[in-house]
Amino acid sequence: MAMKSLDPRVNRLGIPEEKSELQPKGMLDQFETYEAFLQVKEGKALEHVGPVHAPNEEMAFLFAKEQYSRRGMFCNALCVVKTENIFATDFTDDGQDVYNTITASPSGEETESFEVFHLMKRGKQHKYAGDVMASSYEDAFVTAKDHHQDAKPVFNVWICKTDHVLSSDEDDRDIWDTLKEKQYRDAIDYRAQDKIKAFKEEKSA
Amino acid sequence: MYGGGNTFEALKGTALADEDPVKLAEFEARINRGEKIEPTDWMPQLYRKQLIRMIEQHAHSEIIGALPEGTWITRAPGFKRKLALMAKVQDEVGHAQLLYSAAETLGKSREQMIDDLITGKSKYSNIFNYPAFTWADSCFISWLVDAGAIVNQIANSKGSYGPYCRALERICAEESFHLKYGHHCVIHMATGTKKQREMMQDAITRWWPPMMHFFGPSDKISVHSEILMRWKVKMASNDACRQQFLDMYVPKIWELGLTIPDENLKKNTETGEWEFSEPDWAEFKRVINGDGPCNAERLAVRRTAEERGRWVRKALLAPKTKYVTPLA
Numbered sequence: 001m002a003m004k005s006l007d008p009r010v011n012r013l014g015i016p017e018e019k020s021e022l023q024p025k026g027m028l029d030q031f032e033t034y035e036a037f038l039q040v041k042e043g044k045a046l047e048h049v050g051p052v053h054a055p056n057e058e059m060a061f062l063f064a065k066e067q068y069s070r071r072g073m074f075c076n077a078l079c080v081v082k083t084e085n086i087f088a089t090d091f092t093d094d095g096q097d098v099y100n101t102i103t104a105s106p107s108g109e110e111t112e113s114f115e116v117f118h119l120m121k122r123g124k125q126h127k128y129a130g131d132v133m134a135s136s137y138e139d140a141f142v143t144a145k146d147h148h149q150d151a152k153p154v155f156n157v158w159i160c161k162t163d164h165v166l167s168s169d170e171d172d173r174d175i176w177d178t179l180k181e182k183q184y185r186d187a188i189d190y191r192a193q194d195k196i197k198a199f200k201e202e203k204s205a
Numbered sequence: 206m207y208g209g210g211n212t213f214e215a216l217k218g219t220a221l222a223d224e225d226p227v228k229l230a231e232f233e234a235r236i237n238r239g240e241k242i243e244p245t246d247w248m249p250q251l252y253r254k255q256l257i258r259m260i261e262q263h264a265h266s267e268i269i270g271a272l273p274e275g276t277w278i279t280r281a282p283g284f285k286r287k288l289a290l291m292a293k294v295q296d297e298v299g300h301a302q303l304l305y306s307a308a309e310t311l312g313k314s315r316e317q318m319i320d321d322l323i324t325g326k327s328k329y330s331n332i333f334n335y336p337a338f339t340w341a342d343s344c345f346i347s348w349l350v351d352a353g354a355i356v357n358q359i360a361n362s363k364g365s366y367g368p369y370c371r372a373l374e375r376i377c378a379e380e381s382f383h384l385k386y387g388h389h390c391v392i393h394m395a396t397g398t399k400k401q402r403e404m405m406q407d408a409i410t411r412w413w414p415p416m417m418h419f420f421g422p423s424d425k426i427s428v429h430s431e432i433l434m435r436w437k438v439k440m441a442s443n444d445a446c447r448q449q450f451l452d453m454y455v456p457k458i459w460e461l462g463l464t465i466p467d468e469n470l471k472k473n474t475e476t477g478e479w480e481f482s483e484p485d486w487a488e489f490k491r492v493i494n495g496d497g498p499c500n501a502e503r504l505a506v507r508r509t510a511e512e513r514g515r516w517v518r519k520a521l522l523a524p525k526t527k528y529v530t531p532l533a
Contacts, residue, residue: 005502006336007276015505024324025316025511029518033306033531050371051306051531053315055521067299071292071379084529091245123241123367125533156243158532184289190385192392196460199396203462 031055035086036064037117037128039077046128048117048158051083057166065175071185075176079167087137087159097153099145106143107135113162114140118154126158216258219251221432236437241367244310244533255438256366257311258327264304265322265329269503270350271297273333277343289386293347296379303375306531307368314528323508331489332415334497341394341401341408348387349412349454353419355380356450365437368533388457395461402462409458410466417467417484420447451479 003015031053037046049068054060060080069075092098110133117126129148134140140159168175183189221229228247235242242248271294278294281287305315321327332350337343355377362373394405421443424430433439441449452472458465469482492500 003502003505006338007272009276009279010502010506013506013509015509019505019508024320029515029522030315030319031518031521032523032526033309033529035532048533050303050375050533051309052302053306055518055523059521067302070299071296071382083531084527086532088245088532091243122243123370125371184285184386185292185382187382187385190382190389192389195392195396199392199462200460 033083034060034064034080035083036060036068037079037081037126038064038068038075040074041076044076046077046079046117048126052080057082061166061168069176071178071182076173077168077170079165081160081165085160085164087141089141089157089159091156092153095153097149098157099149099154102142102145104138104142106146107139109135109139111135114144114159115162115165116140116144116148117158118148119156119158120152120154122155126156131162216251216254219249219254221249221251224249233436236365236435241370242365243367244530251432252436252438253311255433256369257308257313259361259438260304260308260311260369261313261318261321262328262330264301264308264318265327266333267297267301267304268322268507269329269333270346272503272506273335273337273499274343274346276337277340280340281343282340286390290343290347293383293386296383300372300376300379303372304369307366307372309531310368310533312530319511323504323511325495325504328493330419331493331497332412332419333503334492334499335412335415336499338411339404339408341404342412344387344390344394344405345408345412346387347383348391349416349458350419351380351383351387352454353416353446353450355384356446356453357420360440360446363437364440371533392461395463406463409463413466414484414488417447417481418486418489420444420450422486422489448479451481455479 001017003010003017005011032055033051033053034057035051036049038049039046049064052060052063052067054063057080060082061078064078064080069078089098090101092101112134114132114134114137116129116132118129119126129144132140132143132147134143137159141157144157144159225247229249232242232246232248232252235246242252274290274297275294278287278290281290305318308318309315318327322329337346358373358377358380362370362377364370391405394401423444424442430439451470455465455470455472467482469480472479491497495501
């Protein structure tokens with residue numbers, strides 16, 4: 001016997017009444033995670049918006065576009081980096097700048113390009129600070145101190161290799177243009193005060 | 206959308222006596238300063254476990270809540286309503302993803318959470334165990350269940366856990382369209398033909414009792430809940446949320462000439478508090494423990510999606526991947 005529902009779509013699934021043996025989900029059944037960074041408009045820094053689960057980089061990009069730039073949220077550029085490929089420093093406390101905990105000095109070997117993200121306030125999200133040339137993640141952190149340390153303290157730094165970043169293409173910028181006829185997705189499209197007023201007047205008349 | 210009435214009973218392995226007193230003091234001082242707690246910070250087990258439970262239940266509620274509303278996408282009256290409802294349901298599923306990710310930063314994988322949902326181990330908002338018989342039911346959910354959810358979510362977005370707050374900020378921004386859309390739908394029905402008015406009234410009569418259950422039973426003040434309030438995990442009592450909801454929405458229901466099926470419902474002008482008949486908590490318990498009209502169907506639909514989607518995920522799986530918890 002198939003399960004009966006009010007929903008014709010559920011009826012079409014033909015779900016048997018008796019429960020089948022359920023296999024628990026395997027580890028990674030839902031894929032590894034990628035961190036998504038979004039630029040709200042030209043000239044603003046890329047900012048971390050959150051993670052997505054995806055089987056590969058391209059799909060991570062698509063999922064991030066759906067999740068974080070949907071519905072008229074302003075977006076000018078988006079990039080994704082596999083979580084595993086991001087090096088995160090420790091958090092500092094009480095306004096201490098994480099760059100001031102560094103004791104090492106830069107190797108000076110500029111073998112690879114790295115991207116640097118800063119957390120300027122607890123509870124907020126990491127923002128893009130710039131790139132550095134260095135020989136390793138740790139070396140990139142040390143090198144970034146000279147290039148990107150500012151008067152304001154940085155609580156936490158994320159570093160990834162430039163090669164590990166998948167970014168939206170400048171030429172594809174029109175993918176962010178929202179169609180005008182999608183106003184039904186905005187609160188402003190649902191004005192109803194007139195209707196309530198007319199209804200009340202009719203009732204009291 | 207979100208189910209209120211979280212459970213806050215004590216969890217196993219969370220005794221404060223087992224925690225490092227120095228670290229605990231630092232943790233509390235940080236919260237007192239109004240700073241957010243981030244995933245890599247030290248936190249007591251009670252904080253971690255309670256937040257996992259809360260955020261996870263919230264995520265499940267978004268997923269399951271999409272089912273009764275999704276039922277009406279194909280039968281929504283007119284193209285514009287279909288588009289809007291589809292956009293709303295898509296939002297709810299997106300909210301679940303944001304919330305699963307926030308919960309993951311506390312150390313429970315998304316696979317494990319989804320497993321716990323479909324095996325019935327974790328709960329979701331009880332209100333979704335009721336069926337949406339007519340279009341008017343769908344209008345009720347879009348307006349008033351979402352309104353109840355927003356009361357909860359706005360309170361929680363001022364909590365202390367960074368990733369949860371950030372997810373909620375995004376969610377609340379999107380919910381503003383849901384609420385307006387739902388209100389618009391209800392106004393259309395309530396100011397329409399006699400038949401439409403009757404449908405809307407029937408929906409309110411059907412959904413009012415589960416709506417009163419929505420925020421959960423009165424919370425007993427316990428040492429446990431006091432700690433969770435101090436740590437900004439629990440932001441408002443169930444009663445306070447219910448009062449706020451009644452205050453904001455009962456007048457809006459009444460102004461449309463609709464009747465709420467509780468003759469004791471009124472605002473006490475002296476105390477400023479709403480009075481109402483005590484909801485049937487035995488019914489609430491019965492439904493939340495699995496014996497509601499739609500519990501079996503909701504879980505069966507999720508199970509089926511899980512089982513029948515397995516081959517797709519298998520085909521996409523990269524065998525060498527290793528699991529890494531998201532950063533924030």
